[in-house]
Amino acid sequence: MKVVHFVSVVDPRKCNGDRLCEGLCPAGAIKVVEKKARVDATRCVACGKCADVCREEAVTLIRRDDPMAIGFNVAAVDPAKVQELCMKASLLPDLLVCACTGTLAGEVAAAVISGARSPEDIVARTGAGSGCGIYCMGVVFKLFQAAGIRIPEDPRWNNLPLTAADVPEVVSEKYPAYYFRGRI
Ligand code: SF4
Numbered sequence: 460m461k462v463v464h465f466v467s468v469v470d471p472r473k474c475n476g477d478r479l480c481e482g483l484c485p486a487g488a489i490k491v492v493e494k495k496a497r498v499d500a501t502r503c504v505a506c507g508k509c510a511d512v513c514r515e516e517a518v519t520l521i522r523r524d525d526p527m528a529i530g531f532n533v534a535a536v537d538p539a540k541v542q543e544l545c546m547k548a549s550l551l552p553d554l555l556v557c558a559c560t561g562t563l564a565g566e567v568a569a570a571v572i573s574g575a576r577s578p579e580d581i582v583a584r585t586g587a588g589s590g591c592g593i594y595c596m597g598v599v600f601k602l603f604q605a606a607g608i609r610i611p612e613d614p615r616w617n618n619l620p621l622t623a624a625d626v627p628e629v630v631s632e633k634y635p636a637y638y639f640r641g642r643i
Pocket residue numbers: 469473474475476477478479480481491495496509512513514515516517518
């Protein structure tokens with residue numbers, strides 16, 4: 460769960476429509492329409508990346524009138540399905556996916572089951588990926604892979620990480636002392 464206190468706003472007089480912000484926004488919250496960037500406040504997680512990248516200093520983060528809580532309500536989804544998807548991805552549902560927001564694998568799995576189909580959806584719905592973005596998306600992609608969702612080729616997101624569960628059976632059998640299959 461993350462509480463977002465700020466939201467980005469664009470000064471259209473300064474914006475030149477070069478889309479630098481759009482290409483960097485992890486939540487898909489800022490889009491250029493008719494050569495001017497526009498922000499969807501319902502998706503903005505106030506990461507500040509758009510303001511950092513804007514050469515025209517057209518973006519400002521301002522305080523929201525009402526802070527926006529983001530985090531997926533796992534209770535709204537069948538727990539058996541959450542468990543099943545996490546296990547298929549070789550993840551425990553209470554594994555911490557995003558240290559910046561405290562998001563768990565079960566929350567991400569519930570978001571996927573409820574229709575999240577892109578990294579931007581996951582960021583906007585769960586908050587995971589709205590901070591440093593270094594570790595979380597690899598785990599998110601394991602859940603995408605388990606759910607049969609195409610993993611986008613996008614330099615914003617890290618590649619799918621390999622874990623002990625990805626070691627081939629023949630290797631794990633040859634080196635039992637390393638417990639590649641674990642003892643969950
Ligand atoms: S980076 Fe700045 S100038 Fe470029 S589209 Fe975004 S707000 Fe406009």
